[in-house]
Amino acid sequence: MPPILILAGFEPFRGERINPSWEIARGFDGDVIGGLQIKSVRVPVGCAKAARRITGAIVRYRPRAVIGLGEAGGRPAISLERIAINLADERGALAKSGDPGFTRVVRGGPDAYFSRLPLRAIIRELDRKEIPASVSLTAGAYACNALMYAALHQLRRKPGVPVGFIHLPYEARQAGRHRTLPSMALKMMENAVRIAIVETARSVR
Numbered sequence: 001m002p003p004i005l006i007l008a009g010f011e012p013f014r015g016e017r018i019n020p021s022w023e024i025a026r027g028f029d030g031d032v033i034g035g036l037q038i039k040s041v042r043v044p045v046g047c048a049k050a051a052r053r054i055t056g057a058i059v060r061y062r063p064r065a066v067i068g069l070g071e072a073g074g075r076p077a078i079s080l081e082r083i084a085i086n087l088a089d090e091r092g093a094l095a096k097s098g099d100p101g102f103t104r105v106v107r108g109g110p111d112a113y114f115s116r117l118p119l120r121a122i123i124r125e126l127d128r129k130e131i132p133a134s135v136s137l138t139a140g141a142y143a144c145n146a147l148m149y150a151a152l153h154q155l156r157r158k159p160g161v162p163v164g165f166i167h168l169p170y171e172a173r174q175a176g177r178h179r180t181l182p183s184m185a186l187k188m189m190e191n192a193v194r195i196a197i198v199e200t201a202r203s204v205r
Helices: 020-028 047-061 119-128 143-154 186-204
Strands: 004-010 036-043 065-071 078-085 112-114 133-138 163-168
Touching: 004 020, 004 047, 004 143, 004 186, 020 036, 020 065, 020 163, 020 186, 036 047, 036 186, 047 065, 047 143, 065 143, 065 186, 078 119, 078 143, 078 186, 112 143, 119 133, 119 186, 143 163, 163 186
Parallel strands: 004 036, 004 065, 065 163, 078 133
Antiparallel strands: 078 112, 078 163
């Protein structure tokens, strides 16, 4: 059996009927790309939930690479995240107690981790295919960041395993609810993720 690449995507949230990250991730499930077999993992929204799900998947599948996907409504391009921070904003979950809801993704963990994906190679190939893309400084402080941070922390003693996160725009079908915000065709996002997988697989060898 080929070594595994975990491709994680999030469930729909905030009233959306779809989440492009999961629509794309599940479409690759079982495929073998660049010698790596894709295992798609559906992730619940929420910092603690996302961290637990990706950590459990890493323990179970012992992947050779991990790529997280998430929705970033309002962004016009594919965003490759550079840094994950050890900060979780559960969006007011603790507000009733007077706590603003900020906590650590991993108690005692370092303040941040850098992406281990081959960002330059991925951006170069996306540019060649004329797919709008850029490198984003951080993955924020919500569930996407928590997933990226938790994955990097879980694999901190295996520096040869590529781990990172990619944010996706709204999918074109969501444009009806977000008429003033940019969106992207699902096929173009699929092509972008395939390129990221191929370049990541090359970096493993």
